[in-house]
Amino acid sequence: MNLQTSIQEQVLHKLNSVSIAARQAVESILSGQHKSIRRGLSIEFANHRPYVPGDDIRHLDWFVYARSDRYDVRVYEEETKLRATIILDASGSMGYGSHSRTKWDFARDCAAALSFLMLRQSDSVGLSIFDSTVHTEIPAGSTMGHLISMLNKLEETKPGNETDLAPVLMQAASRLKRRGLVILITDGFDRSEAVIKALSYLRHKKQEVWFFQILDPNELTFSMTGVLEFQGLEKERKLKLDADRIRHLYQEALLRHNNLLAEGCHALGIRRYVFQTNEDLANGIIMALKTSVAQVQPRA
Amino acid sequence: MIQFLNIAMAAGVVAASIPIIVHLAHRKKTKVVEWGAMRFLEELVAKSRRKLLLNELLLLLFRTLLLLFLAIALTRPLWNSAPKNANTSALPTNGRKAAVVLIDDSASSGYGRSFSTLEGMKTLLSAYVDTLKKGDEVSLIKLSDLGSTPEDPLFDLESLRENIRTLQPSSVHSDLSRLVDAGLNQFSRHVNPSKELIIVMDGMADEDLTDEKLRALQTKLKNHQSTYGTRLRVLVPKAGEEPVNVGIKELFTDQVLLPVDQSVSIHVKVFGVGFKETRKMSVVLESDGSLVGEQEIIARDGEVSVTFTNIFKSAGSHVLKAGLKGNSDFFPKDDIRESIAEVVQSIPVLLIENPASFSAKEPSFIASALESSQHSNSLYHVTHVSASDVTDAMFWQNRAIILNDVPAIDSLLVAALDRFVVSGGGLLVALGPHTRPTIVNEYWARGGEGFLAASIGEKANPTNSLHVGSINSGHPLFATMASTGGDPFKSISIREYFKPDKISPDSEILIALENGDPLLLSRRRNLGTIMQFNSSLDVSWNDFPVHSVFVPLVRGIGEKISNYILPGHNLEAGTQIIITPQKGLDAGPTRLLAPSGQQVPLKPTQWEGKIAFISEPCLNTGAYLSTQPEQQERYAVSLNYREGLFQRGTREKWDETFRGLDWKWVSTGAELNLPAAAEDTTRELWKACVVLAICFLIGESFLTRQHAIDQQSVLLTSAL
Structure with missing residues (x-):
């Protein structure tokens, strides 16, 4: 089953069958009158x-x-339709998954589902896939052929290299000439200050930014026990640690990082939603969009 | 240049690899997991990772070095700052000494008018001990202690002085060779590098030091000196006036086994040394505490013999005690001598003769030798029988059987004879003109399976008569002839004999001809003993019966094969008593009591294939008593008479003894001021190694603690 079929069956079908209110809420965001100030x-x-x-x-x-x-x-x-760019993290850390689905799988499906939804509303969507650099860039388009080429690229890509989020976002921001929507899908495992700085640059470029952070449940709970040798997915050196003894310190560090990201996003008027890879993607997207509608007010 | 005094301990260096092995083994146990959020883990350890890594490396290094230096300390490295071509074998005398002091506390050291020679030896030895320093180690080995378990060296010089103060002359005989052997072996218990062998003696010559023993002694000492640089010092107190002594040399009877109710001669030999005039005194003889007689003698420089007669009323071992009355020399130890007389009722012997020459009226030479015509009651009760008339029932009525020139006996009788020997009987097979080798080999020898000591080959008929070449003088059989003097076998001429073909591996050659062919063989077969004489025991093939040694030899053979020859009962001080319980071990406990009444410890052993007990070396002279249920035996332990001869070894003699060795003769305390040693250029490094090891231990403890704190702070198990 290819990604297109998979998304159609598993995600879009669900999105179609959700309650009217929810669908309207989604569609109101995705297909509303987008007044361009360009x-x-x-x-x-x-x-x-x-x-x-x-x-x-x-x-x-x-x-x-x-x-x-x-x-x-x-x-x-000028009055125009939505012009969105999905920036997708394909670094090594995205390849982690404590159960059947890795963060990359989830992020890829999420990107595909959002692309479907936006094209259905006749909006145009572009795609950037990055790790330490942007290695795939598809300009925004609104045809089904364009969508298929995006899905093919998503299917081809495998996570593997190191993450360097900040310069990548800077690079992406510099290419965006027009106002639009930037959807950043990543685990956010980079220096929080650098990420916030890059996001602020995006905002400075008059982009509306949605920050979808993908995490594995085990990355939150750190449920391993005993002395383990941790091997990074981004060529980091190995670390031999007692999982039981470092659990709470790790959780504190992760929480601190996430709080910094959350505070930064809030200050910049960026919509941030945290997905866990074990949750249902469709429900997750609906909840994320609803939350965005309810809570986030774009800054003037 | 570094030397290692205890290089065997270098194996301990391997221990230094233990921490590394433990570390590597520990590393293998962890499970590897892939992890995405490494950033946060790295943040945790980033600050202390470098420190922990350094700590762990330092810990590993400290632990390895700790063990390494301990192992090196055990090898006792020696740093010699002298140039490489300097004589490194000359170890300093002012370093830590390993001194082995050998004390010849033989009986002769007890001689003295106002104080004994041993006192002079003790004074000299004490002066030597004064030259020792704290940390020197000393082993004190007495001649009388040889045979007991060696003790570890002493570091406590006060204990050593106390041991010297309590030294007493023993009754043992000088044996320099054994003493030096024990001393050289004792060095293996020492660890100090500067070895010294100190021999303290009274200067009397060791007459038992044969040329062969002397060469072996010199070789051992030379090897030790060249290997370890051992210094040899011989401490001999200055000789006083010439000793004057009269003592009992020997107390003996003509026969080993004496008959009951029969007059027997008991001889006492008295010797004198160191005086020219004569001295009047008397010899008193007692048997089991009862006076046998007293005879006056005129002692002089030389020997005087007296003979007593006595009748023993009962069988068993009787204690004879001879003493000198009226002797007033300064060596009373040899004025009394004890000896054991073994008295038996009679020994029944079955003499099977050749039917052709058998005559009931004319006894053969063997019969005549056994049934001495001098005494009305002979020790042996001999039954003569022709080989054609013998029955197996006759075997079991006798203790020994003699086949004298018998050509053949019935095969059933051969089997019975074999059973008789196996169950403890004695058998003497004398060959002769009527012997038929094919029958002997086929039925009696049976290729080693039979009772003969050897199968026989062709008859030898040398052109010139052969004489006896050698005898196994250590065999108990010849102990009966010890007092005969000279070599009584030399003059015997053997004209014809059977050459032995295949000698049984458990056989022993007791007499051999000058061409090496065995003449008399002995073999143990289970509980019995067989002797095989390969010529005739009459005059047909040799002139043996006309020699004086014939009768004692035949009687000795009779005693031997009759199992009446037991372990020696007359022993020298310092030797061990062997007891053979006649009724086996199940009959009850066997005990040995010293002359003082004290029980002597016994250990199980074997003697001539029998179960036996052996005592510790008997240091006290006098009569020892062994008791078993329904059996008592006595043993006499006496001084070696040569201890009383006081034959002082000359300086030339001692020079000859220690020729080629680096040695020094010391007779006064002043001479103990050893020549100044070359400047000590050697330093033992083991202390430094131990100090370093301790430093590393302290460092390791500190690092371990620090590491634990750091680990607690980051909760990190290992950074490596």
């Missing part, structure tokens, strides 16, 4: 600005020239 060529007039060399002379407002002898260009307010 100035450009459109129907509704927005403003004038002085002409600069290179501007199309067709956009010169000759009436203004006639009245004031100034070369001003007309600027319109």
Whole structure:
């Protein structure tokens, strides 16, 4: 069963069968009237600005020239559909899974499901897959062919390299010229300060950001016992530790990290939702979207 | 340059690998798990990881070095700062000494007018002990202690001085060879590097030190000196005036076994040394405490013999005690001598003769030798019978059977004869002109399965008569002839004899001809004894019967094969008593009582294939009594008379004894100021090694504690 079929059967079917209210809530977010604030060529007039060399002379407002002898260009307010970019973490740590599904599996399915939903609403979706660098980048598109190529790329990708979230986000942010939605799907296992800084840069680029953090339940509970030799998935050196003795310290460290991310996201007006890989993906997405609607107010 | 005085301990260095092995073994036990959130684990250990790693490496290093230095300390490394070509074998005398002091406390050391020679030896030895330092180790070995378990060296010089103060002359005979052997062996119990062998003696010559023994002694001492640089010091007090002594040399009877109710001669030999005039005194003889007689003698420088006669009324072992009355020398130990006389009722012997030459009226030479015509009551009760008339019932009425030149006997009788021997009977097979080798080999020898000591080959008929070449003088059979003097067998001429073909491996050659062919063989067969004489015991093939040794030999053979020859009952001080319980071990406990009445410890052993007990070395002279249920035996332990001869060894003689060795003769305390040793360039490093090991132990303890604290703080088990 390929990813397309799998997502259609397991996720979209469920999303279709959820209550009307929930679906409406989802759809209201995904298919609402997205008023672009990007100035450009459109129907509704927005403003004038002085002409600069290179501007199309067709956009010169000759009436203004006639009245004031100034070369001003007309600027319109453009009304467009949602333009989303999914940034997906494929670093080695995403390959961890204490049961049948790894974090990567979950993140990939989540990305696929969101892509489906957005295309169904005729929005355009792009995809960036990264580890220490961005190694896959698919520009936003709104056709089914575009979606299939995204799904194929998702299927091909295997997690493996080290994580370096901050520069990747900086890199992605610098490429985003227009306002839009950035959905970051990652476990967030990088320096929290660097992640927040990168997210703030995204926000600075006028992007709405949703931060979906994927964690394995065992990463939260740390349920192992005895002296173990921990081998990292991102070429870290091995550590021999007594699991029983370090459990609470580890949990404290993880909690501290997550709190920093949560506080940072809140301050930046970023929607953050934590998924556990053992939960149902469809329900998780619905809950995440509902929570986003209810709690997060985009900052002005 | 580093030497190791105890290199065998170098194996302990392997122990240094234990911490590493434990560490590696410990590493293998952990389970590996893959983990995604390594960032948070690394954060936990990042701060202390380097410190813990360093701690663990240091701990491993300290533990390894701790064991390594302990192992090196055990090897006792010796640092010699002298140039490489210096004489490193000369160990310093002012280092830690390993001294083995050998004390010749033989009986002669007890001689003395106002104080004994031993007192002089003790004074000299004490002066030597004064030269020792704290930490030196000393072993004190007395001649009288040889045979007992060696003791460990002493470090406590006060205990050593006390041991020297309590030294007393013993009754044992000088034996320098054994004493030095024990001393050299004792060095293995010492650990100090500077070895010294101190021989303290009275300077009397050791007459038992034969050339062969002397060469062996010199070789051992040379080897020890060249290997360990052992210093040899001979401490002999200055000789006083020449000793004057009269003592009893021997107390003996003509026969080992004496008959009951028959007059027997008892001889006492008295010797004198160190005086020219004559001395009047008397010899008193007692038997079992009853006076036998007293005879006056004129003692002089030389020997005087007196003979007593006595009639023993009962069979058994009787104690004869001879003493000198009126002797006033300074060595009373040899004025009394005891001896055991073994008295038996009679020994029944069956003499089977060749039918052709058998004559009831004319006894053979063997019969004549056994049934001495001198006495009306002979010790042996001999039954003559022709081989054609013998029956197996006759066998069991006798203790011994003699086949004298018998050509053949019935096969049933051969089987019965074998059974007789196996169950404890004695058999003497004398060959002769009528012997038929095929029958002898087929039925009597049976390829080693029969009772003969050897199968026989062709008859030897040398052109010139052969003489006796050698006898096994250590065999008890010849002890009866010890007083005969000279070599009584040399003049015997053997004209014809049977060459033995295959000698049974358990056989013993007692007399051999000058060409090496065995003449008399002995073999034990279960409980019985067989003797085989390969020539005739009459004049047909040799002139043996006309020699004086014939009668004692034949009687000795009779006693031997009749199982009447028992372990020696007349012993020298320092030897061990062997007791053979006649009724076996089940009859009850066997005890041995010393002359003082004290019980002497016994250990089980074997003697001539029989179950026996052996005592510790008997140091006290006098009569010992062994008791078993319904059986009592007596043993006499006496001084070796040569101890009373006081033959002082000359300086030349001692030079000859220790020739080629680095040794020093010391006769005064002043001479003990040993020549200044070369500057001590050696240092023992074991102390430094131990100190280092202790430092590492302390460091290890500190690091372990620190490591535990660090581990507690990060809850990390291992950083490696």
